[in-house]
């Protein structure tokens with residue numbers, strides 16, 4: 001089994017256990033279930049937006065510990081103050097050290113749209129995303145078929161959440177549907193962990209025009225950011241580059257300032 005297959009196998013068990021613990025009906029009584037949440041599409045496309053989606057991630061299968069013990073309280077308000085366009089919060093516990101509570105807390109700490117970074121394979125998890133306060137869900141092409149992609153994305157839209165659909169190769173373009181607002185092109189191959197910006201740029205050129213292209217992973221310099229931006233990407237999902245620092249919010253602030261400075265001289 002590769003890592004992705006391992007994560008999905010574990011996720012199936014987790015979802016079954018969660019359904020036993022909290023019913024779908026109970027989820028609808030969660031505080032955030034009826035929240036009106038801010039839109040990623042609007043935030044990213046608004047004038048002057050830098051398109052940066054800053055991620056909260058304590059660890060990952062490829063890197064191990066990135067920032068063990070990090071708290072949302074210490075980091076999310078600083079990300080927001082730095083002027084990013086949105087936030088991504090990992091909720092997977094076993095492989096990424098995240099929790100649903102991290103997202104709920106994040107929702108209370110800022111006004112920005114927040115994406116639930118999770119391995120979604122079951123409609124239950126979409127309802128859960130709504131209950132914990134997500135603006136958008138991540139759907140990963142590599143673990144879904146066309147039918148699942150359609151069912152999960154349309155459910156998200158019906159709950160007034162947007163969908164960030166992650167693809168990695170040309171074959172996965174076939175999975176896109178009209179319930180998808182944002183397409184994430186993962187620069188990192190989730191099976192081998194290799195990062196390749198040029199492959200993402202080639203793939204972005206083939207996206208339907210109404211979907212907002214987001215570059216994901218391995219972005220670690222202003223040069224990489226501007227290279228992707230000039231290739232047409234509107235959003236930039238960045239995790240490790242900030243999280244690996246002792247003070248991720250300060251790193252984010254420095255990066256945003258650098259981008260702003262260089263943007264004004266473009």
Ligand SMILES: O=P(O)(O)OC[C@@H](O)[C@@H](O)c1c[nH]c2ccccc12
Nearest residue numbers: 055216217218219237238239240241
């Ligand atoms: O930390 P990075 O290299 O900046 O990457 C962030 C984000 O793209 C990455 O965490 C990610 C992309 N797709 C995922 C799917 C599941 C979990 C995590 C991810």
